[in-house]
Amino acid sequence: MPNKPLSALTLQDRNAEVQIQVHRKWEFRGAVDNGPILHIDMILTDCTGNAIHCQIPSFLAATRGDEFQVGKIYKMTRFSVARAKSTYKPVDGDLMLYVKPYTTLELCHTSPSGFPLYVYHLTSYDKIDPDGSNARNFHDVLGIITEISAIKPVGNAHIPSSYNRHVLIKNLSDDILKITLWGKRAQEFSLTNTYDPQKQTPIVVLFVGCLPKEYQGEVLLSGGAACHWYFNPSIEEAEAFYSRIESEKINIELPSLDKQEITPPSFPQREHHNLKYILSLNPHDVPDQGYECTVTITCIPEGKTWYYIACNTCPNKPSIDPVIRQCSTCRSTNYCFRYKLTFKASDGTEEAEMFAFDNVARTIIGKPCPTVVASFPDASAIPPEIAAIVSRKYTFIIEFNSQSFRFLEKTLLIKGIVASYGRMTSLPIVQEKDDVQLPLTPTKNKLITTAAESPSTPMSRLSTADSPSMPQKLTYSPAKNKP
Structure with missing residues (x-):
């Protein structure tokens, strides 16, 4: 069977054979560095210079993940061709591949020429927009390294602990861009064998697989599991940088922590419980660090407002009068829109x-509140962006909200997200309580089967899932007073 170019693959291909090189590979574990593998991602290339995204689902990660070695060339057959995800795309293209249990892989001992050394699509610094249409796609940038920070542990009692480091780069216009590397990527980044402090020769770097973020008003790129870098790459776009640095010297202080083993900060361990146990508790008995629970979002209650107008001057962001748009605390008229998201979720034991x-809420919805308000200003109706979160599964850090201490009705306040598992194809429901003798052998939870089908895909900064939308039992009125 002749090898088929990656560019010639179609959705109908089931028995095509391709000759590919594993160009890049990374494990996605969600919001924690040492969590379970949610999927393994790869960029595959062929000898004609094409590239395609390929994914190994979580249930095959342990058995098939090690078969694919970076830099090796293989003949691959019996894979699945699917439409590319619309978000978190590491390469351009309409299609992607999935490794299946029956996928065959044969190592090639000869190496044809033509496989690309770099796979990238550069974004200029001024086009990086955390709220733009490409905010949930990976960005590649080129620049000269100007500064490297030491590795810093981060985290608190509500967010899984990790560590990061910042790398500052500049373009030919001397615009500065911050790259924040997380977890293992922070520890792996080192200039020890690349930069000579005596010669002070500038280092050009190509970063790929970064996500745009905004923190305290600063636009930056975040480098997680998908991030990779190349020092002094031999690409056409770098030639102008090399011409400039011929007569330039840059003093980069190399952090002393590069050679040390970094241990993330430790916090009290949270227990994981199901909803039936948590809801049975007295709110005063919940520990300060809260509990973890894994649930699927089942519905969005009607009649609940999903955002409020907050003061942008006061530290505690109190609500602003919606009519006069003035803060009752500081009298400021500088306001912003902030989420107050309510939904119901179940794990099969309770809802x-x-x-x-x-x-x-911004992490769950995937868009900042002002962006959603701009297209859907009615706070009492349910916008499509919020309706779309139904059927998504998460592990949350929770505690009871303040009203649960005063009334019998209990609501769980989400303090953080441990992991996101993407969109589920069925919703768990709580079994009806019958006054009958229960069997000694536990029965499985009943499921409401929905029409959507989705491969096993995860979170976003946390999820990288993008599955077909699932019909929801929700209604929302057209936007009112649309600007």
Whole structure:
């Protein structure tokens, strides 16, 4: 069977044979460095210079993940061709590949020429927009390294602990861009064998697989598991940088922590419980660090407002009068829109109402609140962006909200997200309680089967999932007073 170019693959291909090189490979574990593998991602190339995204689902990660070695060339057959995800795309293209249990892989001992050394699509610094249409796709940038920070542990009792480091780069216009590397990527980044402090020769770097973010008003790129870098790459776009640095010297202080083993900060360990246990508790008995629970979002209650107008001057962001748009605390008229997201979720043992403030809600919805308000200003109706979160599965860090201490009705406040598992194809429901003798052998939870089908895909900064939308039992009115 002749090898088929990657560019010639179609959705109908089931028995095509391709000759590919594993160009890049990374494991996605969600929001934690040492969590379970949610999927393994690869960029595959062929000898004609084409590239395609390929994914190994979680249930095959342990058995098939090690078969694919970076830099090796293989003949691969019996893989699945699917439409490329619309978000978190590491390469351009309409299609992607999935490794299946029956996928065959044969190592090639001869290496044809033509496989690309670099796979990238550069974005200029001024086009990096954390709220733009490409905010959930990976960005590649080129620049000269000007500064490297030491590795710093980060985290608190509500967010899984990790560590990061910042790398500052500049373009030919001397615009500065911050790259924040996380976890293992932070520890792996080192200039020890590349930069000579005596000669001070500048280093050109190509970063690939970064996501645009905004922190305290600063636009930056975040480098997680998908991030990779190349020092002094031999690409056409770098030639102008090399011409400039011929007569330039840059003093880069190499952090002393490069050679040390970094241990993330330790925090009290949280227990993981199901909803039935958590809802049975007295709110006063929940520990300060909260509990973890894994649930699927089942519905969005109607009649709940999903955002409020907050003061942008006061530290605690109190609500602003929606009519006069003035803060009652400081009298400021500088306001912003912030989420107050309410939904119901279940794990099959119980269903609970959950609530999330702006930071957590933004991660779940995938868009900042002002962006959604601009297209859907009615706070009492359900916008499509929020309706779309139904059927997504998460592991949350939760505690009871303040009203649960005063009334019998309980609501869980989400303090953080441990992991995201993407969109589920069925929703768990709680079994009806019957006054009958229960069997000694536990029965499986009943499921509501939905029409959507989705491969096993995860989170976003946390999820990288992008599955077909699932019909929801939700109604929302057209936007009112649309600007």
